[in-house]
Amino acid sequence: MRSTLLFYRRLASPLHATRASVGVTWVAALALAALLLFHPLLLLALLAAVLGAGAAAGVGRRLARTMRTAAIVWVPIVAVNVLVSREGLTVFARLGDLGPFGQGDLTVEALVYGAVIALKVMLLILLTTLASLAVDPDETLRIVRRLSFRSALTASLATRLIPVLAADAQRMAEAQRTRPEGAPTGARGRVALLRAVVSGSLDRAVDVAATLEVRGFATARSAPRIRRPLSRHDIAFLASAAAVAGLAIVGRLGGAASFQAYPEVHASLGAATIALCAGLLAATLLPFADRRGIEP
Amino acid sequence: MPFGPAGALALAGAMAVVLCGCGLGPGPAPSAVKLLVTREFGARTLRVVAAPRVVGQETVMRLLMRNASVQTRYSGGFVQSIDGVSGGREGGEPVDWFYYVNGVEAPKGASATTVNPGDHIWWDLHDWSESEDVPAVVGSFPEPFLNGVQGKRLPVLIECEAVGGYACRTIDARLRALDVPAAIAAPNATPASDTLRVLVGTWQTVSHDPVATALAQGPRGSGVYARFAPGGGSLALLGQDGATVRTLYGDSGLVAATRREEEAPVWVVTGTDQAGVDTAAASFDGESLQGHFAVAVGGGSQGPIPLPAGGGFAR
Numbered sequence: 057m058r059s060t061l062l063f064y065r066r067l068a069s070p071l072h073a074t075r076a077s078v079g080v081t082w083v084a085a086l087a088l089a090a091l092l093l094f095h096p097l098l099l100l101a102l103l104a105a106v107l108g109a110g111a112a113a114g115v116g117r118r119l120a121r122t123m124r125t126a127a128i129v130w131v132p133i134v135a136v137n138v139l140v141s142r143e144g145l146t147v148f149a150r151l152g153d154l155g156p157f158g159q160g161d162l163t164v165e166a167l168v169y170g171a172v173i174a175l176k177v178m179l180l181i182l183l184t185t186l187a188s189l190a191v192d193p194d195e196t197l198r199i200v201r202r203l204s205f206r207s208a209l210t211a212s213l214a215t216r217l218i219p220v221l222a223a224d225a226q227r228m229a230e231a232q233r234t235r236p237e238g239a240p241t242g243a244r245g246r247v248a249l250l251r252a253v254v255s256g257s258l259d260r261a262v263d264v265a266a267t268l269e270v271r272g273f274a275t276a277r278s279a280p281r282i283r284r285p286l287s288r289h290d291i292a293f294l295a296s297a298a299a300v301a302g303l304a305i306v307g308r309l310g311g312a313a314s315f316q317a318y319p320e321v322h323a324s325l326g327a328a329t330i331a332l333c334a335g336l337l338a339a340t341l342l343p344f345a346d347r348r349g350i351e352p
Numbered sequence: 353m354p355f356g357p358a359g360a361l362a363l364a365g366a367m368a369v370v371l372c373g374c375g376l377g378p379g380p381a382p383s384a385v386k387l388l389v390t391r392e393f394g395a396r397t398l399r400v401v402a403a404p405r406v407v408g409q410e411t412v413m414r415l416l417m418r419n420a421s422v423q424t425r426y427s428g429g430f431v432q433s434i435d436g437v438s439g440g441r442e443g444g445e446p447v448d449w450f451y452y453v454n455g456v457e458a459p460k461g462a463s464a465t466t467v468n469p470g471d472h473i474w475w476d477l478h479d480w481s482e483s484e485d486v487p488a489v490v491g492s493f494p495e496p497f498l499n500g501v502q503g504k505r506l507p508v509l510i511e512c513e514a515v516g517g518y519a520c521r522t523i524d525a526r527l528r529a530l531d532v533p534a535a536i537a538a539p540n541a542t543p544a545s546d547t548l549r550v551l552v553g554t555w556q557t558v559s560h561d562p563v564a565t566a567l568a569q570g571p572r573g574s575g576v577y578a579r580f581a582p583g584g585g586s587l588a589l590l591g592q593d594g595a596t597v598r599t600l601y602g603d604s605g606l607v608a609a610t611r612r613e614e615e616a617p618v619w620v621v622t623g624t625d626q627a628g629v630d631t632a633a634a635s636f637d638g639e640s641l642q643g644h645f646a647v648a649v650g651g652g653s654q655g656p657i658p659l660p661a662g663g664g665f666a667r
Binding site for chain 2: 140141142143144145146147148149150151152153157158159160161318319
């Protein structure tokens with residue numbers, strides 16, 4: 057049986073050891089950098105940093121698998137931009153007259169810009185995956201609980217039920233295969249399985265609602281805030297988040313991260329750009345260096 | 353059969369690639385291309401590039417972007433500004449960038465139009481409140497006579513009211529000097545739609561032509577900012593807003609171009625009377641026409657049409 061891929065599991069890593077609010081802040085800072093920066097070298101440095109962080113957090117393989125799966129997103133982004141954009145000047149292939157779409161001249165600039173956008177989307181997908189793998193979702197929802205108790209409870213139950221439903225589906229599929237005529241194949245088989253899982257989930261929802269009612273959740277109030285001192289991991293990841301966000305903003309406002317795809321590709325490649333790349337890598341990965349008390 | 357199915361398929365693919373103009377790399381570069389950027393119907397010249405930078409098989413958009421600072425919209429399909437001069441609204445009227453290839457308003461977007469050898473590309477920012485469409489202009493002279501339209505040189509026919517007259521002989525001589533052979537015929541010949549016609553005669557005669565008659569409707573009908581009186585006795589010169597700025601009486605002429613749908617453009621060398629036609633024919637040269645949408649002559653003066661704000665005729 058294949059294990060479910062993208063669910064949080066407590067592992068021995070500095071990122072898992074931080075509190076959820078810090079983990080979310082750190083991932084948000086990296087996402088901000090991915091959104092602000094357009095320079096391909098800086099985005100590649102961020103990609104390396106995120107993959108390195110994933111490896112250091114013990115989820116590197118699952119991140120790599122996500123990266124391969126994300127090809128269904130980034131390949132079309134690059135292809136569509138190359139086919140649609142008419143702003144570039146360096147033609148590398150000509151497809152002739154495409155009627156209402158004009159001359160089908162494919163340009164290097166459209167390819168580069170498409171790749172940059174695809175890289176940004178890839179980074180956001182990887183960061184979301186990293187957050188779901190390494191930041192405790194229950195703790196995250198507990199933060200939300202102080203703002204809206206019922207919403208947090210609903211979200212918490214929903215996220216808890218996803219692996220349960222996945223296990224249900226797995227069991228039902230195995231049961232189907234034990235039938236004398238074998239499991240129905242193709243779309244028909246999948247629809248039958250989906251129908252069974254959905255009806256089962258509704259039954260579960262009714263049971264959960266009844267349980268919540270008899271336990272008096274209708275009258276529950278927001279939980280009090282529990283103050284905990286910041287751990288050294290929390291401080292390290294907060295500092296990392298501040299540094300990453302700061303470097304991204306400085307890079308965007310200064311000239312170190314300047315990049316222009318159209319009409320011709322222009323990108324700064326000076327010492328400042330290289331330093332910014334190194335800074336982003338170091339700021340992202342340094343919190344993982346402290347493994348005291350984590351290694352078994 | 354010399355080829356197997358795979359060989360035949362490969363051959364068909366290769367032929368399709370060749371026929372559709374496909375290929376790797378930028379392709380062959382067109383030679384002797386010219387680029388002009390103006391505003392207000394050619395009244396103000398912003399950029400003249402006699403030998404623009406050309407890299408491979410260019411579209412009109414790429415040629416412009418390579419030789420000027422351009423901002424586009426709709427993924428590079430529409431020009432918003434050239435050298436910082438933007439379309440939008442000016443004095444409450446809509447202004448935008450339009451382009452003409454060899455004096456003909458292109459039917460497609462600039463990123464869909466390929467540049468051919470010898471093409472004269474003209475970008476102009478103008479008020480289109482009076483006419484959204486100016487289908488043809490005279491300011492690219494000697495185009496389209498020399499290199500034709502969309503890379504295809506067209507046969508030229510001069511339709512003269514007085515075949516042996518001064519005006520007819522002048523037009524013919526000027527075209528022959530440019531190495532453009534032209535046939536001469538009486539008015540209302542019925543040539544093929546891809547024949548480039550020059551109508552030479554008084555407005556009373558020329559107005560019977562099915563294409564030239566659109567000039568009577570002014571800019572909305574023909575894109576020409578001038579209008580003859582019904583009897584042809586006077587010529588009203590319009591401003592960029594379509595209002596009459598000046599009226600010429602007697603000995604007045606007009607050199608203009610218009611076009612019906614996708615047909616070849618029709619040039620009109622006409623006047624209120626024969627003297628006006630002769631004066632207009634004398635203006636049928638590059639010096640008088642270049643950079644103007646149309647040209648009017650009268651009273652020993654000549655000037656661009658539409659009349660620029662505050663401008664007028666020059667002696």
